[in-house]
Amino acid sequence: MDSEISQAAESVGNEIIAVSNFLFSHPELGDHEVEGSAYLVKLLVKSGFRVCYPYQGLPTAFRAEYGNPSGTKATFLAEYDALPGYGPKKLPAHACGHNWIAASAVGAALILSRMKELSGGCVVVIGTPAEETAGRKIDLLKAGAFDDIDVVFQMHLAETTSLDTTALAIDPWMFEFFGKASHAAAFPFKGINALDAVNLTFAGIGALRQQLRPDVRIHGIVSDGGETPNIIPSRAVCKFYVRAADRGYLDEVSLKVKNCAKGASLMTGARVKISRFENSFDDLRINSELRELMKESLIRCGIDDFSTGTHITGSTDIGNVSRCVPTFYGNIGVGDGTAGTHEEAFLKFVNSEEAHDKLLKVAKAFALSVREIFRNPERLNKVRTEFEKAEKRQ
DSSP: OOHHHHHHHHHHHHHHHHHHHHHHHSOOOTTOOHHHHHHHHHHHHHTTOEEESSBTTBTTOEEEEEEOTTSOEEEEEEOOOOEEEETTTTEEEOTTOHHHHHHHHHHHHHHHHTSSOOTTOEEEEEEOOOTTTTOHHHHHHHTTTTTTOOEEEEEEEESSBBSSEEOOEEEEEEEEEEOBOOBTTTOGGGOBOHHHHHHHHHHHHHHHGGGSOTTOEEEEEEEEOOSOTTBOOSEEEEEEEEEESSHHHHHHHHHHHHHHHHHHHHHHOOEEEEEESSOOBOOOOOOHHHHHHHHHHHHHTTOOOBOOSOEEOOOOTHHHHHTTSOEEEEEEEOSOSSOOTTSGGGHHHHTSHHHHHHHHHHHHHHHHHHHHHHHOHHHHHHHHHHHHHHHHHO
């Protein structure tokens, strides 16, 4: 292990662990990460970073930089939103380990800020709210936040350590049906049942599944089914997440799913309004040059328990980032295999001694990788070349 990075990590180790502890004990839902974002910004300002907060019109987003603003920009993405519905009171909690993600991102930046020199490079931390819901990385992309970024790094907690990570593309569809209310017992024949349209949409999608590829995932809820059983519902709403391994096929599947809703509208006479209720995410594109660099760095820092095979993580807005900037994304395993991300039982692992130990190792590995990119232009050129080739294949 590199002595300079080890010494720098030791000097900020307590601060890195404190980030994980603070966010874990102050869980906030997406777009409401007021305490968490303020805590991270305060720490980065204290450490000499140039900080913009709020950032790009998002109240809980930020951007922090250290080093040469004209140099190669290596970026760590911090997530810090929690999930709802844990414990007897159904409170927010970090069952996805975003407390750890933010700590590893900020921790790597702190380590690099303690280096004697950065070879003309610039370390960037972008605080990205609401990954679990709206996916604000996409809003930041649209605002140009990544236009000057050269490489991006992020890791996530999971049941196993994997660098062959994929993420499914996702479209979030809302189908809002408008019918006509009437008394369900006295005059049902005068009504147009919007809830029937919702039920037929579910039935249509259920029949559709047989003709879809195995990588497709479709799951939905009824978010509004009427007010009382004795009134024909004049309005009913259902929401679906539609996922597939690649954006091209997802576009095909989404069209078929929307046609199910349109068919339900024709069958019932209820008018349908179709809209996206959140941002759509693209599938993840991993840069193999960055992956190999991070693998080397992780091994040097004491992490080598890599699982074999591809690990699917669901969907994430970093997929969109990976289509615009060379990106590394991987998983670090914690726990005993009895629980996975989003499960309540996973909460006992995301801020454990094991998580803290791997947090410091990953922060050092990030720092090693970025320093190599700053010092070795040829390495960065290989990363860019692969990214450009992948762009041409699309």
